[in-house]
Amino acid sequence: MSPRAFVRVVVATAMVGAGLVGFAGSASAASPDGLIAYTRQLLGPPQSFVVRTVNPVTGAQAWAGSGSTPAWSPDGTQLAFVNGSNKLVIKGPGGLRYTGVDADGLSQSSGAALSWSSDGRHIAYGHAESVWVVNSTPPYKPHQVSPGLGFGPSWSPDSQRLVYSALDLDLHVVNADGTGDTDVTNSAVDEAFPAWSPDGASFAYVSTGNGQPGVYVSAANGTGAHLVAASLAQLCAPAWAPSGTQLAYANHANGNLQVWVVNVDGTNPHAVATLIASFQPAWQRTS
Numbered sequence: 260m261s262p263r264a265f266v267r268v269v270v271a272t273a274m275v276g277a278g279l280v281g282f283a284g285s286a287s288a289a290s291p292d293g294l295i296a297y298t299r300q301l302l303g304p305p306q307s308f309v310v311r312t313v314n315p316v317t318g319a320q321a322w323a324g325s326g327s328t329p330a331w332s333p334d335g336t337q338l339a340f341v342n343g344s345n346k347l348v349i350k351g352p353g354g355l356r357y358t359g360v361d362a363d364g365l366s367q368s369s370g371a372a373l374s375w376s377s378d379g380r381h382i383a384y385g386h387a388e389s390v391w392v393v394n395s396t397p398p399y400k401p402h403q404v405s406p407g408l409g410f411g412p413s414w415s416p417d418s419q420r421l422v423y424s425a426l427d428l429d430l431h432v433v434n435a436d437g438t439g440d441t442d443v444t445n446s447a448v449d450e451a452f453p454a455w456s457p458d459g460a461s462f463a464y465v466s467t468g469n470g471q472p473g474v475y476v477s478a479a480n481g482t483g484a485h486l487v488a489a490s491l492a493q494l495c496a497p498a499w500a501p502s503g504t505q506l507a508y509a510n511h512a513n514g515n516l517q518v519w520v521v522n523v524d525g526t527n528p529h530a531v532a533t534l535i536a537s538f539q540p541a542w543q544r545t546s
Contacts, residue, residue, distance in 0.1 A: 292500040293543030295507050296329035296338055297518050300536035308364070310340050312543075315507070315520055315531045324350055327364045328539060330373035330382065332395070335543045339373055339382055339395075347373075347384060347393065358399045362386055372411040372452060372496055372539075376418040381435070383412035383421055390423045392435060404437040411452040411496055416459045422479075424451040430462060430481060443481035452496035455479070456503055463487070463497045463506050474508045476523065488521045488528050495539040507531070507540035 294312040301307045308327040313320045323329070326342040337351035341364030349356040362384040363371045374383045375395065383392050383404070390405035390412045404412075408426040415421070418435070425431045425442070428449040433440040444450055453464040459479060466475045468486060474497045477484035492509035499506060503523070510519040510530070518532035518540045532540075 292502050292505070293331075293335055293545040295498070295518060295520075295531060296323060296331065296340075296541045296543065297507075297532055297537055298327040298329065298495075298539035299534055307343060310338070311532070311534075311537075313518065313532045318531065320532070320534075324348070324355070328362075328371045328373050328384075329541045330375045331541055331543045332375050333377045333379050333544060335545050338541075339375060341371060341373070341384075347382065349395070358393070360384075360393050360399050360401055362391075363388075372413075373541075374413045374421070376414045376435075377416050378418040380418070381414075383414060385410045385412070390421065390433075392421075402437070404433055404435065405431075406433070406437065406440050413453050413455045413462075413496065415455050416457060422453045422455055422462060424453065424464075430464060432479075443479075444477070444484075445481070446484075450475070454496045454499055454506075456499050457501055458503055463499060465490070465492075465495075465497065465508075474506060474521070476506075487523065487525045488519070490519075492516055492538060498540040498542045500542050501544040501546075507542055509538035509540070 296312045299309050310323040310329045312323050326340040329340045339349045341362045342348050345364045347358045347360040347362040363386050381392050382395050388408045389403050390409045391401050391403050393399050393401040409423045412421045412423040422432050429442045430444045430450050430453050432443050449467045450464050453462045461476050463476050473489040474487045475484050476487050490510045492511050495509050497506045497508040505520050507520050516536050516538050517530045518537045519530050521528040
């Protein structure tokens with residue numbers, strides 16, 4: 260099965276709520292793990308997306324920008340995403356920075372994903388169905404790291420490696436310079452959109468499982484995979500809370516694609532962003 264067949268953007272009909280406010284420092288007191296940024300698809304045609312934030316404790320929401328595929332900087336003060344022209348942009352205290360880097364947004368690829376390295380120096384992203392890395396500050400010099408087709412990259416906590424979904428829909432780990440690519444799951448089921456845990460010990464990802472689609476967690480060597488949250492939404496990576504105790508993920512509920520949060524042990528799954536066609540969560544670090 261191809262990545263495009265595995266992941267599908269859900270078309271929704273809804274209008275975005277009001278609230279054009281910034282995100283920096285806006286909810287950390289209520290949520291120690293910070294805000295959750297996410298993508299929302301707007302009424303179309305034409306197909307368009309916006310990035311919003313939600314406080315997972317209070318439910319307070321805000322508009323962050325026009326685009327998709329958000330990723331927080333490791334200090335939580337900047338938000339990278341792909342704009343409607345499929346260019347990587349970065350929003351921070353100084354405003355919006357245009358990198359000029361071509362990156363796949365949802366209007367171009369259902370395999371779109373961004374990941375910001377924990378040292379703050381690089382952003383990994385998808386382009387032309389491959390995994391690329393670029394500096395987070397000028398000069399922006401992108402280079403391909405996946406040896407073949409791949410999508411959905413996520414950085415290791417030490418910023419030395421990336422896990423991503425390869426064309427065979429196994430999870431692969433590769434060094435940041437593109438060397439040492441290794442298939443770490445090598446399984447008969449489909450696995451996609453991995454997220455490396457803050458402690459480096461685990462991957463969370465979406466999988467068809469053995470007839471049980473949902474969010475799975477395994478050891479970082481690919482062993483011990485187990486279902487954490489059932490979900491038919493297979494189009495984006497789950498996001499670890501910086502504390503490592505929870506996961507945010509996309510879930511179909513009552514015919515609506517929403518952002519949910521679940522404890523890593525599978526308890527207390529609940530919706531935090533219920534606007535129609537909400538997905539692609541990214542969790543902010545506040546300390």
